Amino acid sequence: MGNSWLRRLSPSPGDGSHKLFCFPHAGGSAISFGPLAKCMGPEYDVLAVQYPGRQDRRQEPLVDNIADLVDGVLPELREAVQDAETFSIFGHSMGSVVAFEACRRLERELGRSPRVLFASGRRAPSAPQSGRTHLMSDRELADHLVRFGGTPPVLLEDPEFREIVLSIVRNDYRAIETYRCAPDAIVGCPIVAMVGDRDPDASLAEIQVWGSHTSGSFFAKSFPGGHFFIDSNGRPIAELIRDHCARALSS
DSSP states (O other): OOSSSEEEOOSSOOTTOEEEEEEOOTTOOGGGGHHHHHHHOTTEEEEEEOOTTSGGGTTSOOOOSHHHHHHHHHHHHHHHHHTOSSEEEEEETHHHHHHHHHHHHIIIIIOOOOSOEEEESOOOTTSOOOOOGGGSOHHHHHHHHHHHOSSOGGGGGSHHHHHHHHHHHHHHHHHHHTOOOOTTOOBSSOEEEEEETTOSSOOHHHHGGGGGGBSSOEEEEEESSSTTGGGTOHHHHHHHHHHHHHHHHHO
């Protein structure tokens, strides 16, 4: 797509395909959803959000709070949603919170709800934040990334790459750790929450609280893996998405 926020990842979406908007994790980029897009099939048009300050937007300033991220993506998201017969939203880690707030804005300002909001690898929006990770030293932050996975340790040994990665990650952690959400903030669409069974930052019990943030139905499921369980569970996650989108359509 010829815009600055959304990247189409589906190789050849079919006519009238269901749009799936994906929001990346802290430090992540649109291409992180490439493997999932390949598993979704031609009936799904997968579009991922590219946050400023990374990859092809690396010359743009980083955005260090959730509200401004939502403000930035909303005009293009609103336009894409208006052209979509049906759509769903998927967020991983920090992206789950950005997706939740974007969903609230779409419902309030446009009167459009996604068929399903998928929240992955993240405690509920109202869960207390530690607030410390973005204040870590470079060494502490690098060690944190290695423990969480998703960043090969050898890449952090390169000083130039390390500086770029840490600046982006620190910025994104500042955004998520300064975010606050009221316990009664809700969306009207169904929510499906998922988590890795070895995720050091969230558990199946903790993601159950997402159920209090919807007036619709709720479902939670764990998958084998750590914080980046979506990288090794593309096919079962794609099946889960298709199944719950179909359920929402028939309900």
